[in-house]
Amino acid sequence: MDYEAVIGLEVHVQLKTRSKIFCSCSTRFGAPPNTHTCPICIGMPGVLPVLNKKVVEYAMKMALATNCEIASVSQFARKHYFYPDLPKGYQISQYELPLAENGWIDVEVDGQTRRIGITRIHMEEDAGKLIHDEHRPLSFVDLNRTGTPLIEIVSEPDIRRPEEASEYLKKIRQLVRYLGISDGNMEEGSLRCDANISLRPLGRQGYGVKSELKNMNSFRHVQKALEYEIRRQTALLLDGGQVVQETRLWDAAKGVTHSMRGKEEAHDYRYFPDPDLVPVEIERVWIEKVRQEMPELPGAKRERFVKEYGLPPYDADVLTSSIHVADYFEECVRLFHRPKTVSNWIMVELLKLLHQDNQEIDTCPVPPSSLAALLKLVEDGTISAKMGKKVLEESYKTGMEPQQIVQEQGLSQLSDEAELKSMVARVIEDFPEEVAKYRSGKKKVFGFLVGQVMRMTRGKANPKKVNELLQKALD
Amino acid sequence: MAKIQKSEVEHVAKLARLTFSQAEIDSLTDQLNDILTYIGKLEELDSTGVEPTTHALKLTNCFRGDEVGESLPVDEALSNAPQREGGAFVVPRII
Numbered sequence: 001m002d003y004e005a006v007i008g009l010e011v012h013v014q015l016k017t018r019s020k021i022f023c024s025c026s027t028r029f030g031a032p033p034n035t036h037t038c039p040i041c042i043g044m045p046g047v048l049p050v051l052n053k054k055v056v057e058y059a060m061k062m063a064l065a066t067n068c069e070i071a072s073v074s075q076f077a078r079k080h081y082f083y084p085d086l087p088k089g090y091q092i093s094q095y096e097l098p099l100a101e102n103g104w105i106d107v108e109v110d111g112q113t114r115r116i117g118i119t120r121i122h123m124e125e126d127a128g129k130l131i132h133d134e135h136r137p138l139s140f141v142d143l144n145r146t147g148t149p150l151i152e153i154v155s156e157p158d159i160r161r162p163e164e165a166s167e168y169l170k171k172i173r174q175l176v177r178y179l180g181i182s183d184g185n186m187e188e189g190s191l192r193c194d195a196n197i198s199l200r201p202l203g204r205q206g207y208g209v210k211s212e213l214k215n216m217n218s219f220r221h222v223q224k225a226l227e228y229e230i231r232r233q234t235a236l237l238l239d240g241g242q243v244v245q246e247t248r249l250w251d252a253a254k255g256v257t258h259s260m261r262g263k264e265e266a267h268d269y270r271y272f273p274d275p276d277l278v279p280v281e282i283e284r285v286w287i288e289k290v291r292q293e294m295p296e297l298p299g300a301k302r303e304r305f306v307k308e309y310g311l312p313p314y315d316a317d318v319l320t321s322s323i324h325v326a327d328y329f330e331e332c333v334r335l336f337h338r339p340k341t342v343s344n345w346i347m348v349e350l351l352k353l354l355h356q357d358n359q360e361i362d363t364c365p366v367p368p369s370s371l372a373a374l375l376k377l378v379e380d381g382t383i384s385a386k387m388g389k390k391v392l393e394e395s396y397k398t399g400m401e402p403q404q405i406v407q408e409q410g411l412s413q414l415s416d417e418a419e420l421k422s423m424v425a426r427v428i429e430d431f432p433e434e435v436a437k438y439r440s441g442k443k444k445v446f447g448f449l450v451g452q453v454m455r456m457t458r459g460k461a462n463p464k465k466v467n468e469l470l471q472k473a474l475d
Numbered sequence: 476m477a478k479i480q481k482s483e484v485e486h487v488a489k490l491a492r493l494t495f496s497q498a499e500i501d502s503l504t505d506q507l508n509d510i511l512t513y514i515g516k517l518e519e520l521d522s523t524g525v526e527p528t529t530h531a532l533k534l535t536n537c538f539r540g541d542e543v544g545e546s547l548p549v550d551e552a553l554s555n556a557p558q559r560e561g562g563a564f565v566v567p568r569i570i
Contacts (some may be wrong), residue, residue: 024544033562053538140563273529281535
């Protein structure tokens with residue numbers, strides 16, 4: 001029998017606010033343990049949390065970017081469970097009245113677009129961090145992260161293939177980065193993903209028993225864990241067995257998922273409205289104000305790049321993959337008005353250099369103004385395109401301006417006609433045999449003769465000019 | 476008919492990590508039922524057309540700006556910790 005996978009994702013996004021969601025402690029990463037805590041985030045009795053307005057606005061931006069309806073009234077709720085990283089014994093989250101519902105995003109896999117529904121987006125606080133001692137039966141608790149703002153984005157069970165899950169996540173990351181609301185880094189934990197997956201006979205409605213997968217900290221691992229889980233559940237079902245509803249952890253080293261065998265009772269969080277936090281009321285005016293502050297989103301930008309700059313859709317796609325690449329491109333085009341040339345140099349040369357170093361364009365040592373200056377040098381013939389690539393590499397390595405590199409290293413292309421003519425004449429004199437061969441019809445020798453002129457100028461001669469002059473001299 | 480069964484009291488006690496004797500469970504079940512019966516008097520009111528509410532006050536949108544303030548000195552943050560090591564709370568190993 002053929003089975004079909006039914007996958008839904010729960011994505012947690014850490015918001016890039018300066019202070020925590022309910023208190024004024026810093027959210028800065030990497031501080032010594034428990035130095036960013038206060039009576040509120042550490043869970044002392046009698047304190048009152050107050051909501052950070054920026055958290056609401058960031059969450060609203062994501063809701064708008066994913067076509068959700070923003071609720072006119074939403075409310076925080078307490079989710080109860082016991083774990084040492086949760087000092088209050090409950091997490092402040094949203095339950096019955098989340099901030100936003102009923103959205104969607106489109107993902108593309110193998111040229112096919114699929115619309116993935118978004119059930120809800122809600123705000124909540126992060127828990128602390130636990131470090132387990134390797135030798136002694138102890139765990140260390142650091143509450144700096146406690147109270148860092150998160151949004152949770154819950155998808156509909158609309159995903160059918162592991163590749164779709166991975167694309168969906170990449171889309172979420174692209175959006176949060178465009179919006180500037182999160183770093184969206186899975187390896188560092190600012191974007192986290194849990195997956196629910198079940199199988200059903202192909203063509204059948206309804207859902208099978210699902211397992212919940214955790215501990216996947218890269219796009220690749222999400223895809224691999226889901227692929228593994230599909231194989232595991234398929235084998236189980238074909239064998240006449242049954243899938244048990246449980247949480248399973250992805251073991252990246254072994255490439256398998258294994259049961260967490262939780263002793264806890266099935267999730268019974270005893271949610272109730274948090275009496276310390278009043279409802280959040282959002283009127284149209286506020287939504288419109290937030291909408292005004294939103295940057296152009298990837299889809300619209302891609303379309304505009306095709307229309308405004310006449311770029312092929314492929315180029316527009318690559319350039320808008322990140323808002324920083326898109327900004328870099330536009331700044332460059334503003335200074336050097338040939339969009340396709342700029343696009344080629346960014347996509348082929350610059351992104352290659354950045355990729356080799358695992359760097360992002362916003363930390364690129366060659367600013368857009370320098371790339372534009374370099375392209376002008378190529379266009380006006382001061383240097384050849386080939387030389388331009390070398391200058392770009394040099395500028396990338398040293399941070400020096402292209403003009404300066406060309407000047408200091410004497411890389412200017414030799415285009416002076418009189419000078420080139422005399423060199424061509426010398427080559428014709430020095431290689432009489434080859435010249436004779438050429439004149440008797442062996443046209444291939446031409447390349448050799450051009451090469452000799454180039455050698456005399458150590459590659460600086462303008463190749464187009466050399467071709468012209470040599471041709472004239474020989475014919 | 477009692478609103479809460481003994482089994483529910485046992486379940487909630489377990490979730491809250493509380494241990495009770497059988498006698499205590501019986502007495503708590505009675506007490507909780509008494510409380511619910513008392514509160515149940517509210518059901519006699521006609522609440523048609525009344526919006527459900529989570530708060531007694533008509534207050535919404537209490538916000539703070541995204542500004543960083545003082546945190547506790549680490550020694551104060553850890554002053555209630557039964558056990559600490561460096562700047563961290565120490566608890567029995569959990570996995």
